[in-house]
Amino acid sequence: MTQFDKAIKTGRRLTRDGAxxxxxxxxxxEMLKAAGDVIxxxxxxxAAGMVDPRKADLKEISxxxxxKVEALSASASAMAKTFGDIGGRLGSGVMTEAGHASKAAASIAAAATPAAAMQAQxxxxxxxxxxxxxxxxxxxSAMLKGQADAMRPIHKTAVDNAKRLKKST
Known part of the structure; x- marks a missing residue:
């Protein structure tokens, strides 16, 4: 892959990340507005249930x-997956970089001249x-995706509730 191709690929990734x-x-x-409407x-x-307990909407109260527990559990699961993926990626990166460092050290040690050693370094x-x-x-990119994945179940719950409660009033 040429430097130009790498630059285009990086530009596309940055555009995706920005979006x-x-x-x-x-x-x-949207989630904050929906949460306010739901609250x-x-x-x-x-309040209506306190005025007349016989008319309390126990289903809605329950x-x-x-x-919240369902949405927060799904959100926590998404974040755990993200952090697990990132941890695996970091571990792999460390091992790869250790290999590069080892090869560089060998090249520096085997250099015939100080200039060749400096070039290798x-x-x-x-x-x-x-x-x-x-x-x-x-x-x-992984953190942005993780943030979106973690917010998704909370957002969905809040927006769905706001729509449902708006219809019932």
């Missing part, structure tokens, strides 16, 4: 906890910088 971050921010705003509707349901340093930048971009 993912923007979509997650929009979803977050308002449920406070009215609870959903308040179970839905320089080549390793430039390669390391490129690999480190690529790994950081990959980790950033």
């Amino acid at each position: 993912r971050a923007a979509n997650t921010a929009l979803s977050g705003g 308002n509707a449920r406070l009215e349901i609870m 959903l308040m906890s179970s839905e 320089y080549s390793y340093a430039v390669g390391w910088w490129s690999r480190a930048a690529a790994q950081m971009l990959t980790l950033n």
Whole structure:
């Protein structure tokens, strides 16, 4: 792959990451509005139940906890998967980099001249910088995806509840 191809690939990844971050921010705003609407509707349901306990919507009141537990459990599961994937990727990266460092050390030690040793060291340093930048971009992408995956079940629950409660009023 040429440097130009790498630049295009990196540009596409950055564009995807930017779009993912923007979509997650929009979803977050939508989720917060929906949560406010749900809280308002449920406070009215609870107030009506306090005025006349016979008219209390026990089904809706019971959903308040179970839905949160389900959504938060799904969110935590998504984050655990993300962190597990990232941990595996980091471990693999460490092993790969140790191999590169070992080869560089052997090249430096086998160099016939001080200039050749410096060239080998320089080549390793430039390669390391490129690999480190690529790994950081990959980790950033994984974190953005993890954030979106973790927010998805909470967002869905809040938005679905807001729609359902809006229809029932």
